[in-house]
Amino acid sequence: MNHLNAQIYYNKLALKYDQVTKDAWSAPNRVEELTIQLANQNTTILDIGIGTGQSIRKVYQSEKFKTIEGIDVSDVMLKNCKESYPEVIVHCGDFLHFESFTLPHYDLVICCGTLEFIENLDEFFLRCQSLLSKNGDIVLTFEPRISGHPIQSESVSEVNSERQVNDAHLITYRRDVDHFYSVVRKYEFTVLFQSLFVSYRKLDVDVIYMLMHITNRVSPTE
Numbered sequence: 001m002n003h004l005n006a007q008i009y010y011n012k013l014a015l016k017y018d019q020v021t022k023d024a025w026s027a028p029n030r031v032e033e034l035t036i037q038l039a040n041q042n043t044t045i046l047d048i049g050i051g052t053g054q055s056i057r058k059v060y061q062s063e064k065f066k067t068i069e070g071i072d073v074s075d076v077m078l079k080n081c082k083e084s085y086p087e088v089i090v091h092c093g094d095f096l097h098f099e100s101f102t103l104p105h106y107d108l109v110i111c112c113g114t115l116e117f118i119e120n121l122d123e124f125f126l127r128c129q130s131l132l133s134k135n136g137d138i139v140l141t142f143e144p145r146i147s148g149h150p151i152q153s154e155s156v157s158e159v160n161s162e163r164q165v166n167d168a169h170l171i172t173y174r175r176d177v178d179h180f181y182s183v184v185r186k187y188e189f190t191v192l193f194q195s196l197f198v199s200y201r202k203l204d205v206d207v208i209y210m211l212m213h214i215t216n217r218v219s220p221t222e
């Protein structure tokens, strides 16, 4: 039940999340570069693990959306999100099991810095498949497993106590890129773009993330 660990961890971190991640956590910027290109005034957006809302900041300011909804297990992160972005509809719960989204389908699904806490990729993509509009897009990040990397060579590890929220036992799941691709294809999605980037630095080591733009379009070039 890693979502319960995430809830404990992020409820504690929430009070200083924006402060500790400022200029140190690049994933939201990378996600925003793609979402801002994909969104327009008619786009319905769902952000999985929206946190304090860092990944919807630009799209919110640009007003290139019809609705933005976000889900997160941490009510304290969501409270901060709502204060910064009052028009965002927030839901508190585990993405894999939440049943009360406002809309049946969303044009654009965002998942930034959250997939590493969700163990079952199949369940994640099944839910995305059911929640995504026809011709919909997913912009996500995940943490790849990188053999020989000082931090990222294991597929599973516990987030350690350096942020002083160590009673949560939060697990990080890293993915083999080939396996990730095979799951994407299994649910009939197509990867349109992928790029590795440095997401943050930990103990002077670069932590590498993958940014992906995925679609369910039958003719992805349209």
Ligand SMILES: C[S@@+](CC[C@H](N)C(=O)[O-])C[C@H]1O[C@@H](n2cnc3c(N)ncnc32)[C@H](O)[C@@H]1O
Pocket (backbone or CB within 6 Å): 002, 003, 006, 007, 010, 027, 028, 048, 049, 050, 051, 052, 053, 054, 055, 071, 072, 073, 074, 077, 093, 094, 095, 096, 111, 112, 113, 114, 117, 118
């Ligand atoms: C690293 S933070 C990322 C927050 C935001 N997307 C950002 O990039 O700043 C991960 C977020 O995912 C949330 N989370 C983890 N597992 C979740 C789950 N199963 N369902 C919903 N939210 C989850 C956490 O509570 C936390 O707010």
